[in-house]
Amino acid sequence: MSRLMLSFLRVGILALAILGTALAQSLTFWSWRPEDKEFYDDIARQFEAQTGIKVVFTAYKNTDYNTALSSALAAGSGPDIIQTRAYGGLAQLADAGYLLPIVSQEVKGLDKFPRTLLNAARGYKDKRLFGVPFATQTLGIFYNKALLKKAGMELPQTWGAFLGTLEKLKKAGITPLANGAKDGWTLEIMFGVVGPNFYGSTGFYNEVVGGKRTFNDPVFVRALKEEAQLTPYMPQGFMGVGYDDMRTLFINEQAAFFIGGSFEIGYFRAQNPKLDFGFMAAPPLVQGGRPWVSSFADGNYSINAKTTHKKEALEFLSFLASKEFGQQFTDKLAQISAVPGLTSKDPVLSQVIELTAKYQTPYLMLVGFRYQNPTGSFLLQNGLQSLLDGKATAEQVAADITKGVATWYAPFQGK
Amino acid sequence: MxxxxxxxxxxxxxxxxxxxxxxxxxxxxxxxxxxxxxxxINALVYSLFKWQAFKRGAFAGLENFQRLFAYPFDQQFLRALSHNTLAFVVLLVVQTGLGLLLAYALWKHPPGLRFFRVTVFLPVILSLVIVGFLWQLFLNPLFGPLNKLLHGVGLHALALPWLGDPATALPALLLVNVWRWVGFPALVFLAGINAISEEYLEAAKLDGASEGQVFRHVILPLLAPSFTIIVLLTFIGSFEWFDLPYVMEGVNGTPAGATDTLALMFYRLAFGTVDAGISDVGLGAAVNTVLFFLVLLGAVLGALYLRRREVEG
Structure with missing residues (x-):
């Protein structure tokens, strides 16, 4: 080897070593939210100013994230900080040993988080804690104030009045509901809004998770039927109306109601700043009755079990669990931070926060039955598509869900 | 030299x-x-192990296959397989048939030959994601031009939610597939016809054969090698059909599995989905293994049979 080449090699190795040390002093952080890059880059700057620890944020496209992350983890690499999903999505990684278990004392303020939220950050087999929750989502009904006013209608106070309002809007030539059925998951969201009042919310949730009741229960069948009753108020050709179409209808004020989740608020505001909308729980069956809103933890910040910077990573997680961070998260992303005790200046968001605090119930399939295939969500989504299209009865759908879940859920077997 | x-x-x-x-x-x-x-080979090996997320666990023997062929995955599998089979039959008849007709028409040197040759082949080189997206817009029940047109001329009953109705979703996908791919068999057949020696065609004409007879008894038999290629490619493409259903109907084969295919089922199970499923690498790999042998067997048998016919022809 010539001297020249040798010296090139030396310089190269030196450069790599310097680069290595530079990277070694910074935490890497992966997410599936490219739309939040600006926000997290700013958070990283604040954190670095406080602690001197650099954080490098990388976002993947939502649909590519699972693949990118799993390839990295399977290869024994991956980032120090991982944005993980909640419930089954996190449990799967936690049970495989990819995530670092967290003792709540290690992360400042984590003991103040509600237990229901922390349960979204536990393994399915390994019940230790594997992340700091970042957001909660709450499901409900968005309404267009101007359209309701135009049709001369008040906000309905009971489920019956709600159906009446939909009927009147339809007669007035206004599309009552923006919701369609092409994307199955939006039907599950709808069920999360319509269902709890009919199946008995948290009480039923506990019993069905405990295996005391199944989805063949008449209350669950009734809830399915109630959702199917809404099809006359959905847009023309609703079976072919997808998520983007639904959002377009509501943003352009072409539909009065949109059944969805709190994650829409930021998008609605960004797309049509003039849109005057509100958020309500599905009205109770009787006047003055207690409504319910399905809610769930959206995801967590976790630490890679293979990290060589445990101390720094825990320090960053403490920052992500702080009120200082949570308030910025709520204000800038228009999402409900998981950090307890925050308020929002956005009237709709504060309405959601209030409803969640008072009336939350677990989002049935995600929280309880999305741990193995076929998941309760998969079965419910497909079943609802058949039901709304008139190809299956509510009883058949309920039986299929029960039978499908029973293939992996021991408490259901033999029922 | x-x-x-x-x-x-x-x-x-x-x-x-x-x-x-x-x-x-x-x-x-x-x-x-x-x-x-x-x-x-790795994927085949994967199907023989237990998996926890993406971590390989103990040897599982045929357990993943037993799960695949038990409720409810057996039903999903058979339904997906039936869709793949239907796709093969329809594409073979419609896409290949149309391709052959187009090739013959182009071979006849119609006025504007170059224009048509490019037009027929153009969709093949368009990105599939763009094709899927444009057709989704075109078939959209609310904003799509097709249904607007149908409503406009009073055919309200025909303005269906094409991609959301279980009865029309798969046919609509097949139609888009034909639109996208018909240029390919057309091009292969055109090259095949062009390669036929003028002598055969002239001899047939001198013997008084009509145009139909020339087509049926001279051109078709001499296109046998082209058919072999097209049939095999259509077979493999139909059984590994993934991209178009994925782009237009999502990984669950919406609505209610009406457009599910084996490749979608593999992908959904192996990698999990954002909104409904959990990754199950072993089960996904089992689907993949069965699919692999199905395609291998079909392709080998098909190739042997078609080659023999070529010789006979």
Whole structure:
């Protein structure tokens, strides 16, 4: 080897070593939210100013994230900080040993988080804690104030009045509901809004998770039927109306109601700043009755079990669990931070926060039955598509869900 | 200068030529081996293990296959398989048939030949994601031009939610597939017809054969090699049908599995989905293994049969 080449090699190795040390002093952080890059880059700057620890944020496209992350983890690499999903999505990684278990004392303020939220950050087999929750989502009904006013209608106070309002809007030539059925998951969201009042919310949730009741229960069948009753108020050709179409209808004020989740608020505001909308729980069956809103933890910040910077990573997680961070998260992303005790200046968001605090119930399939295939969500989504299209009865759908879940859920077997 | 005229003198050179050929082929072969053959074998091996997320666990024997062929995955599997089979039959008849007709029409040198040749082939080179997206817009029940037109002329009953109705979703996908791919068989057949020696065609005409007879008894039999290629490619494409259903109907084969295919089922199970499913690598790999042998068997048997017919023809 010539001297020249040798010296090139030396310089190269030196450069790599310097680069290595530079990277070694910074935490890497992966997410599936490219739309939040600006926000997290700013958070990283604040954190670095406080602690001197650099954080490098990388976002993947939502649909590519699972693949990118799993390839990295399977290869024994991956980032120090991982944005993980909640419930089954996190449990799967936690049970495989990819995530670092967290003792709540290690992360400042984590003991103040509600237990229901922390349960979204536990393994399915390994019940230790594997992340700091970042957001909660709450499901409900968005309404267009101007359209309701135009049709001369008040906000309905009971489920019956709600159906009446939909009927009147339809007669007035206004599309009552923006919701369609092409994307199955939006039907599950709808069920999360319509269902709890009919199946008995948290009480039923506990019993069905405990295996005391199944989805063949008449209350669950009734809830399915109630959702199917809404099809006359959905847009023309609703079976072919997808998520983007639904959002377009509501943003352009072409539909009065949109059944969805709190994650829409930021998008609605960004797309049509003039849109005057509100958020309500599905009205109770009787006047003055207690409504319910399905809610769930959206995801967590976790630490890679293979990290060589445990101390720094825990320090960053403490920052992500702080009120200082949570308030910025709520204000800038228009999402409900998981950090307890925050308020929002956005009237709709504060309405959601209030409803969640008072009336939350677990989002049935995600929280309880999305741990193995076929998941309760998969079965419910497909079943609802058949039901709304008139190809299956509510009883058949309920039986299929029960039978499908029973293939992996021991408490259901033999029922 | 033909090689055969100087076989011995060029023997050295030919050896060298062989060496060169190997050298040129080697990178491609190595890449194939590393990125295609090994992963394929790996996937087969994966189906024999238990998995926790993406971590391989203990040897599971045929457990993943037992799960695949038990409720409810057996139903999903058979439904997906029936869709793949239907796709093969429909595409073979409609896409290949239309391709043949187009090729014949183009061979006849219609006015504007160049324009039509490009037009027929154009969709093939468009990105599939764009094709899927445009057709989704076109077939959209709310904003799509097709249903607007149908409503406009009073055919309200025909303005269906094409991609959301279980009865029309799969036919709509097949239609889009034909639109996208018909240029390919057309091009292959056109090349095939062009390669037919004028002598055969003239001899047939001199013997008084009509145009139909020439087509049926001279052109078609001589296109047999082209058919072999197209039938095999259609078979493989139909059974590994993934991209178009994925782009237009999502990974669950919406609505309610009406457009599910084996490749979608594999992907959904192996990698999980954002909104409904959990990754189950073992089960996904089992689907993949069955699919692999299905396609291999079909392709080999098909190739043997079609080759024999070519010789007979």
């Amino acid at each position: 033909s090689r055969s005229s100087h076989p011995r003198r060029f023997l050295g050179l030919r050896l060298e030529r062989g060496l060169w050929l190997t050298l040129f082929l080697a990178p491609a072969l190595v890449l194939m081996l590393v990125f295609t053959t090994l992963p394929a």
